Amino acid sequence: MNPFSLSNKTILVTGASSGIGKQVALSLTNMGANVVITGRNEERLNEVYQTLEQGTNLQVSADLTNETDRTNLVSQLPQLDGVVNSAGVVNPYPIKYITQAKIDETLNINYEVPLLLMAAITKSKKLNKKASVVFMSSISGQHPHKGGSLYSGSKAAIESLSKVFALEHYHLGIRSNCISPAMVKTEMYDDAEQDMTKQAMDDHVSQYPLGVGTPTDVANTIVFLLSDASKWITGINIRLDGGYLLEGK
Numbered sequence: 199m200n201p202f203s204l205s206n207k208t209i210l211v212t213g214a215s216s217g218i219g220k221q222v223a224l225s226l227t228n229m230g231a232n233v234v235i236t237g238r239n240e241e242r243l244n245e246v247y248q249t250l251e252q253g254t255n256l257q258v259s260a261d262l263t264n265e266t267d268r269t270n271l272v273s274q275l276p277q278l279d280g281v282v283n284s285a286g287v288v289n290p291y292p293i294k295y296i297t298q299a300k301i302d303e304t305l306n307i308n309y310e311v312p313l314l315l316m317a318a319i320t321k322s323k324k325l326n327k328k329a330s331v332v333f334m335s336s337i338s339g340q341h342p343h344k345g346g347s348l349y350s351g352s353k354a355a356i357e358s359l360s361k362v363f364a365l366e367h368y369h370l371g372i373r374s375n376c377i378s379p380a381m382v383k384t385e386m387y388d389d390a391e392q393d394m395t396k397q398a399m400d401d402h403v404s405q406y407p408l409g410v411g412t413p414t415d416v417a418n419t420i421v422f423l424l425s426d427a428s429k430w431i432t433g434i435n436i437r438l439d440g441g442y443l444l445e446g447k
């Protein structure tokens with residue numbers, strides 16, 4: 199049996215209507231998994247669903263910050279062998295512009311949702327023994343940037359959450375790991391391009407010895423973390439940065 203295969207595994211992917219989550223869903227089905235995909239935008243979610251490899255896949259559109267939507271999603275879930283928590287937003291603001299509403303806008307989806315979702319999934323006993331959970335951080339969790347009080351803060355919190363999840367579930371053989379990508383070319387990247395001058399973006403991109411990442415670069419690491427090939431790995435954070443931090447930024 200190929201330890202990298204995901205045959206007979208069923209995996210929930212949040213944020214699957216776009217970017218990294220979308221590619222993760224495709225890559226997981228290519229490796230033999232069945233997936234439950236969720237995102238807010240029904241039309242884009244359905245487009246992703248139509249491109250998946252055939253299997254017992256399911257799509258459930260949900261605003262995961264809404265408790266009713268979350269409960270509906272969890273009630274439809276089959277038994278899971280893995281969860282990929284990819285849904286997230288950036289929302290960069292200098293600290294002087296932070297308000298309670300802005301904190302909620304970012305922290306709800308980036309931190310509270312993965313925590314509440316994993317709470318509901320574990321409480322309803324939908325996570326099988328030996329399952330693998332992946333939380334999505336960013337290099338900015340450890341290397342904060344100006345304007346990152348919400349984003350970097352939420353990602354640092356996710357890294358702690360992933361370790362706590364690992365600690366509370368290892369007795370069931372359930373593993374939890376985090377990944378921290380640097381710049382990946384997705385819709386989020388396109389938004390960043392809007393927020394920066396072309397010169398600033400070009401300067402940033404030139405600092406990646408291996409170039410900026412693609413959703414496939416991230417998805418391949420997630421395939422590994424969900425597969426039995428990584429069955430001895432839990433509680434870690436894998437940095438994916440094309441060498442960006444190599445020279446000690």
Ligand SMILES: NC(=O)c1ccc[n+]([C@@H]2O[C@H](COP(=O)([O-])OP(=O)(O)OC[C@H]3O[C@@H](n4cnc5c(N)ncnc54)[C@H](OP(=O)(O)O)[C@@H]3O)[C@@H](O)[C@H]2O)c1
Binds near residue numbers: 212238239307335
């Ligand atoms: N791209 C990068 O450079 C990069 C780098 C490091 C880490 N990351 C992390 O990777 C993850 C995915 O990023 P991405 O680049 O793939 O972003 P993206 O293309 O903007 O996709 C974000 C996804 O999150 C979903 N989402 C946002 N708010 C939601 C809500 N309230 N309820 C349910 N779903 C919601 C979106 O759904 P809809 O579109 O349907 O609304 C979309 O599917 C994020 O956690 C991000 O922080 C990205």
